[in-house]
Amino acid sequence: MTDTKEKKKDVLLKVRDLRIEGYSDEKWIEIVHGVNLTLHRGEVLGLIGESGAGKSTIGLAAMGFARDGCRISGGTVEFDGMELTTTPKSDLRALRGLRIAYVAQSAAASFNPAHKIINQHTEAPVQYRIQKRLQAQEDAMELYEKLRLPNPTEIGFRYPHQVSGGQLQRAMTAMAMACRPDLIIFDEPTTALDVTTQIEVLAAIRDIVDEYNTAAIYITHDLAVVAQMADRIKVLLKGEEVETADTDTMLSSPQEDYTKSLWAVRSFQRPQRSRPKGDVVPVISVQHVDASYTSGEKVLDDVSFDIYEGMTVAVVGESGSGKSTTARCITGLLPPSAGKILFRGEELPADYHNRTKDQLRQAQMIYQMADTALNPKVKISEIIGRPAQFYGKLRGAALKSRVDELLDLIELEPAKFYNRYPPELSGGQKQRIGIARALAAEPSFIICDEVTSALDQLVAEGILKLLDRLQKELNLAYMFITHDLATVRSIADEVVVMRRGKIVEQGPKDEMFTPPHHPYTDLLLSSVPEMDSNWLTTLLEERGVDNVGEAANAK
Amino acid sequence: MGDVASLILKRLALGVVTLFVISILIFGAVEMLPGDIAQAVLGQSATPENLAALREQMGLDQPAIVRYFHWLTGAISGDFGNSLVTGERVSSTIGPRLLNTLFLASYAAAIAVPLAIILGILVALARNSVFDRVANILALTAISSPEFFLGYVLILYLSVKTGLFPAISSLQGDMSFGDLLYRTFLPALTMVLVVMAHMMRMTRAAIINLLASPYIEMARLKGVPSWKVIVFHALPNALAPIINVVALNLAYLITGVVLVEVVFVYPGVGQLLVDAVSKRDFPIVQACCLIFAATFILLNLAADVGSILTNPRLRHPK
Numbered sequence: 001m002t003d004t005k006e007k008k009k010d011v012l013l014k015v016r017d018l019r020i021e022g023y024s025d026e027k028w029i030e031i032v033h034g035v036n037l038t039l040h041r042g043e044v045l046g047l048i049g050e051s052g053a054g055k056s057t058i059g060l061a062a063m064g065f066a067r068d069g070c071r072i073s074g075g076t077v078e079f080d081g082m083e084l085t086t087t088p089k090s091d092l093r094a095l096r097g098l099r100i101a102y103v104a105q106s107a108a109a110s111f112n113p114a115h116k117i118i119n120q121h122t123e124a125p126v127q128y129r130i131q132k133r134l135q136a137q138e139d140a141m142e143l144y145e146k147l148r149l150p151n152p153t154e155i156g157f158r159y160p161h162q163v164s165g166g167q168l169q170r171a172m173t174a175m176a177m178a179c180r181p182d183l184i185i186f187d188e189p190t191t192a193l194d195v196t197t198q199i200e201v202l203a204a205i206r207d208i209v210d211e212y213n214t215a216a217i218y219i220t221h222d223l224a225v226v227a228q229m230a231d232r233i234k235v236l237l238k239g240e241e242v243e244t245a246d247t248d249t250m251l252s253s254p255q256e257d258y259t260k261s262l263w264a265v266r267s268f269q270r271p272q273r274s275r276p277k278g279d280v281v282p283v284i285s286v287q288h289v290d291a292s293y294t295s296g297e298k299v300l301d302d303v304s305f306d307i308y309e310g311m312t313v314a315v316v317g318e319s320g321s322g323k324s325t326t327a328r329c330i331t332g333l334l335p336p337s338a339g340k341i342l343f344r345g346e347e348l349p350a351d352y353h354n355r356t357k358d359q360l361r362q363a364q365m366i367y368q369m370a371d372t373a374l375n376p377k378v379k380i381s382e383i384i385g386r387p388a389q390f391y392g393k394l395r396g397a398a399l400k401s402r403v404d405e406l407l408d409l410i411e412l413e414p415a416k417f418y419n420r421y422p423p424e425l426s427g428g429q430k431q432r433i434g435i436a437r438a439l440a441a442e443p444s445f446i447i448c449d450e451v452t453s454a455l456d457q458l459v460a461e462g463i464l465k466l467l468d469r470l471q472k473e474l475n476l477a478y479m480f481i482t483h484d485l486a487t488v489r490s491i492a493d494e495v496v497v498m499r500r501g502k503i504v505e506q507g508p509k510d511e512m513f514t515p516p517h518h519p520y521t522d523l524l525l526s527s528v529p530e531m532d533s534n535w536l537t538t539l540l541e542e543r544g545v546d547n548v549g550e551a552a553n554a555k
Numbered sequence: 556m557g558d559v560a561s562l563i564l565k566r567l568a569l570g571v572v573t574l575f576v577i578s579i580l581i582f583g584a585v586e587m588l589p590g591d592i593a594q595a596v597l598g599q600s601a602t603p604e605n606l607a608a609l610r611e612q613m614g615l616d617q618p619a620i621v622r623y624f625h626w627l628t629g630a631i632s633g634d635f636g637n638s639l640v641t642g643e644r645v646s647s648t649i650g651p652r653l654l655n656t657l658f659l660a661s662y663a664a665a666i667a668v669p670l671a672i673i674l675g676i677l678v679a680l681a682r683n684s685v686f687d688r689v690a691n692i693l694a695l696t697a698i699s700s701p702e703f704f705l706g707y708v709l710i711l712y713l714s715v716k717t718g719l720f721p722a723i724s725s726l727q728g729d730m731s732f733g734d735l736l737y738r739t740f741l742p743a744l745t746m747v748l749v750v751m752a753h754m755m756r757m758t759r760a761a762i763i764n765l766l767a768s769p770y771i772e773m774a775r776l777k778g779v780p781s782w783k784v785i786v787f788h789a790l791p792n793a794l795a796p797i798i799n800v801v802a803l804n805l806a807y808l809i810t811g812v813v814l815v816e817v818v819f820v821y822p823g824v825g826q827l828l829v830d831a832v833s834k835r836d837f838p839i840v841q842a843c844c845l846i847f848a849a850t851f852i853l854l855n856l857a858a859d860v861g862s863i864l865t866n867p868r869l870r871h872p873k
Contacts, residue, residue: 060776063776065775065776067772068767093778093780094778095778096775096776096777096778097776097777097778097779098778101776101777102773102776102777104769104772104773105769106769109768109769109770110769110770110772110773111770111773112770112773112774112788112791112792113770113792113867113868114788114791114792114865114867115787115788115791123774123777123779124777124778124779127778127779127780128778158871159867159868159871161867161868161871162871175777
């Protein structure tokens, strides 16, 4: 970053008044409204914005590529003196992979499951006749080593499903580097990863981009991440530029209100509550639960924690730590192999088939993907009305007024939403319907499984505030499953840290967030990117490059 | 690979159970047919004594369950009994016919399967083009026409009008392989036309279905040419549904040839079955049905195993 001025001489990519249209409802609608962008050799530009801001679309347009159902309708994209919007398709194709490469969000989905990783890596260099196959393989191994993948000489000969997500993401970065392109588009490369894995991928990407002086467009919705990676940041909103500035300037003094609101999201915090005094029975008590899926290894090992009325217990941990399995045990979907679940001191039957309607009613769930958790062919009124009918035996006018009441409760206007279908709603609205459905059963305990992780930050904050209000009004107990520590900070009363099916540490939030921590909690906490452009550098210096991510996690 | 072996064994065992159930259905269906076999064999003028004697000789006086198990135990050891009409062993009557049918089916399959898959890839590559539409219309026309109609059309144009191929596929023992291929070309072509549409359209659909996957977009963004995207990136992942449709069509080639064999007077199992039904030669009917059922089961088993083997997650566990 120090020699930015020197690099600035040479413009690599110049986008002017870029307009992109998307096809929907049988007409073309403009989704990107005249964006300008200049990128110099070796420079990293961060594109940031919420979903629907057009980040990915702009990123792909920088390669002269438009997804099916999209078209570049105006403006210019000039790459190293070549106008990409008018270049014939075959010439465009010859640029891709060779001079401009792409790193996708989900490496697991973007590697072809039918071929070995290294064969996918060597595809581009062999096709462009830069290297012979064996040469390209050796080069791949060298890149794997630079990206600090374990067993660099062997890992490429595995199939994608045999490699972990963080490793795949680095292998994909290596693949993008195969032809040593001038420009790489990184499209949310770490969004799908756990925080501890994210660090090593970020570090690896940053080092290799630096080493080969590759220019990059880094697309993300996470401000703290982009602060580590980019020289400059451009904020987008609904296909329009909000503002552009150097990373440090952008972090310290954002100009526009929208940018400031993005920065401010992380500030929501509700006061922490503590357990009621005296001899109070917890709403849910998980006692020494073991569980495993059919004839597999134990996925839960001696898990115990209590949740008291009106309190929020956040269960945190990385993917595979057993958070959702615990929820499945509590709801009776997966009968535990040992231990028991108590509801207000009474033992619940292990299998939900054996529970009474009233026991079933008490524990409800809200899911991560509101899209898939709501039947798209069923009206909102029926989605919410069904549990009210099933548990509350409501009919006719009583049912309708209950549905209206629930819609009011989640701050959606009943008259407007009563007869609509889920696909007509936005992500945040769908999640609210999910909440209403859970409330319709009048539960005393709700499991929120990553309810905000699929949502944009502003929308997520709205959901968190709603959940908080409902908790106060209805005295609900929440079990809040998440991997996002920022969410934990804002709404939890108690925290349970899980790792590989075991509880590592648990306690009130204030204690959990102040040292001394259990080493694993410490690893999790210190892995959350901070809004400081030197955070990653400092962290790597503290820990050492070989002691982050999976390496640190193994200890 | 141990998983795959045990899986195949499991499927095979299931196949045997299915076959057993089907054998009951076949026997039951034949049993329920109206009419008396002895009467049919001896004709209207038979005396009651003669009828009773014949029934006893054929074991018809025993209860159905006893006869079923008698038939089943025989069938397991390859003895399907004797033909009621000619008195010959069923196995020696069906054997050569079955070989003929298998020959015709393999002949048609050897043309239809590669052609259908290649065409399917080509239309997927040129999707929504004129070529795609024309190929689809032709394939659908072929599949929508009855086999006998297609057969007669082919005879009219390729045999009667132009004299290119013989209209009747009579076989002699001493024919050379080339001659055999030449004489059976028209029935084979008819069957190719009948089964191709399915396989071609499934190949097209399975490939196009995958074109929205992130890894296909990735391949495109790596600059891979579009034919390579389809052949190397989409096709290997689309094999499972294609294999299943191919297997179903292969089974059809063996079991659905009745009409084609009749049109071309081809001495195969299908024609034998039609003859046997009209003459109430039940041992032959039962044996043919059992063979057809076994064919279906085996080919579906092969398809299951094939689609498992194309899945790298199962071939290379973690």
